[in-house]
Amino acid sequence: MSLQSVLVANRGEIALRVVRACRELGIRAVAVYSDADAEAAHVRMADDAAHLGKSAASKSYLNADAVLEAARSAGVDAVHPGYGFLSERPAFAAAVEEAGLVFVGPPSSVISTMGDKAAARTVARRAEVPVVPGSDEVASVDDAVAAAEEVGYPVLVKASAGGGGRGIRPAATADELRDVVVEAQREAASAFGSDAVYVERALQGPKHVEVQVLADTHGNVVHCFERECSLQRRRQKILEEAPAPGLSPAIRESLCDAAVRLSREVGYVGAGTVEFLVEGDEFFFIEMNTRIQVEHPITEWVTGLDLVAEQLRIAGGAELSVGQDDIVCRGASIEFRVNAEDPDQDFLPSPGEVTGLELPGGPGVRVDTALMAGDVVPPFYDSLVAKLSVWAPTRAEALARGRRALAEYRVDGLPTTIGLHRRLLDERAVVDGTYDITTLETWLAQR
Amino acid sequence: MGSHKITSRTPGVFYHRPSPDADPYVTTGASVAEGDTVGLVEVMKTFHEVKADAAGTVSAFLVENEDEVTIGQDLVELET
Known part of the structure; x- marks a missing residue:
């Protein structure tokens, strides 16, 4: 039974991406929108649209009841959550399932398992996928010191209930650790309502490499190779590329195999991403994103797959329309995230009116955006306004194509990260592909 | 006695409290010193504290909790 109509429960470029895939597959696409997005491109290009509420995300795209009501009254048979917003909330996926609709993604129970750090680590261990060496929750300072001896210094003390980089403290020695554990427990109690902490080995300069997987409801699971996403600021990716430069064929194969094993183990369905840290010839599972990823176009470039259509x-x-042996990684692709932020003012968000716009084009260039000249970038949502991605037969040519396309790209009326990308492509570590997860922040601090 | 209005430096969503379950930063009738936090504006998923740019007594909130604000909009009125 193929889908007849889909509610696209998102906004911006990813909503437009899903609408486009629906149209190509002959599926009726119903958009949703807030007050601020009444005239937005994702609404105009859909077959139909439903109003959710006021502009604030909590009153519109994050309002699960309003989204479900829109799905019911539009009479769709599925809901595509995109990324962000409700996409990784197990309760929302469960409510979609209970309403008798198809959630375009894995079962709610899988979202729940992979969204829980401890449960996800357990799944990884069962699938024999390495995780960053760490302890269970430590009850006392002495327990923490004993655990640190086992995993090896330097360590990080992390709050069990923490997230988004909060509640993490480094310690290089047992003496430091004794002080840090007490502070971490106190901080965790006040920030997260639980003083549970654990100890984990601190990696020194790992690379963030992630593997795209696809799984169907018939038990087929494939990987679509990896993406290198180490250029991050405050854990937000800014530039991604595929394949990962400098990754040995042996590690690439091990990573991709591990991602497939883990997906099988948890009973995954749909498109998903298994994220790893790679240091030297070791790699460690960190988390799985149970949704389509922002940076999926670079995988589409190098494999020729349409990941949203597959979803x-x-x-x-x-x-699945392809078997593992049909999926080949060809050439090199780079994505540049265009955010409405001012890199010269500590990335201050810069909502406002786009008074002029010239998009790059030509061979090997793709722009995913819902932003048109004359549009206003609202202050209520994520700052990502466009994704420029390029492909070329070799990495050196992809870099040259990226420089050329970035030079063509003009956005008037508000600052964006386009200029930052132009400068990044002149940096030795980027040109060489030797950068790691510390490179961008170090570079920004020195500038 | 004069009156002074604290304005928003960015567009976004105005909050009276640091998190949904927390107490409000200030309530009507409270006295604030210059530099005290009186609210929070969320812009593109980042949060910016709104600081009193004068000392005085809070006489009114001009924007409801979780309401949308524009740049330069009056948020809180002080009696100075």
Whole structure:
């Protein structure tokens, strides 16, 4: 039973991406929108649209009841959550399932398992996928010191209930650790309502490499190779590329195999991303994103797959359109995230009116955006306004194509990260592909 | 006695409290010193504290909790 109509429960470029895939597959696409987005491109290009509420995300795109009501009254048979907003909330996926609709993604129980740090680590261990060496929750300072002896210094003390980089403290020695554990417990209690902490080995300069997977409801699981996403600021990716430069064939194969094993172990369905840290010849599972990823276009460039169309086919009950042996990684692709932020003012968000816009084009260039000249970038949502991605037969040519496309790209009326990308492509570590997860922040601090 | 209005430096969503379950930063009738935090504006998923740019007594909130604000909009009125 293939899908007839889909509610696209998102906004901006990813909503437009899903609408486009629906149209190509002959599926009716119903958009949703807030007050601020009444005239937005994702609404105009959909077959139909439903109003959710006021502009604030909590009153519109994050309002699960309003989204479900829109799905019911539009009479769709599936809901595509995009990324962000409700996409990784197990309760929302469960409510979609209970309403008798198809959630375009994995079962709610899988979202729940992979969204829980401890449960996800357990799944990884069961699938024999390495995780960053760490302890269980430590009850006392002495327990923490004993645990640190086992995993090896330097260590990080992390709050069990923490997230987004909060509640993490480093310690290089047992003496430091004794002070840090007490502070971490106190901080965790006040910030997260639980003083549970654990100890984990601190990696020194790992690379963030992630593997795209696809799984259908018939038990087929494939990987679509990896993406290198180490250029991050405050854990937000800014530039991604595929394949990962400098990754040995042996590690690439091990990573991709591990991602497939883990996906099988948890009973994954749909498109997903398994994230790893790679240091030297070791790699460690960190988390799984149970949704389509912002940076999926670079995987589409190098494999020729349409990942969103695959999501929709899988949700309709079809088998994967490709087997593992059909998926080949060809050439090199780079994505540049264009955010409405001012890199010269500590990345201050810069909502406002786009008074002029010239998009790059030509061979090997793709722009995913819902932003048109004359549009106003609202202050209520994520700052990502466009993704420029390029492809070329070799990495050196992809870098040259990226420089050329970035030079063509003009946004008037508000500051963006386009200029930052132009400068990054002149940096030795970026040109060489030797950068790690510390490179961008170090570079920004020195500038 | 004069009156002074604290304005928003960015567009976004105005909050009276640091988190949904917390107490408000200030309530009507409270006295504030210059530099005290009186609210929070969320812009593109980042949070910016609104500081009193004068000392005085809070006489009115001009924007409801979780309401949308524009740049330069009056948020809180003080009696100075």
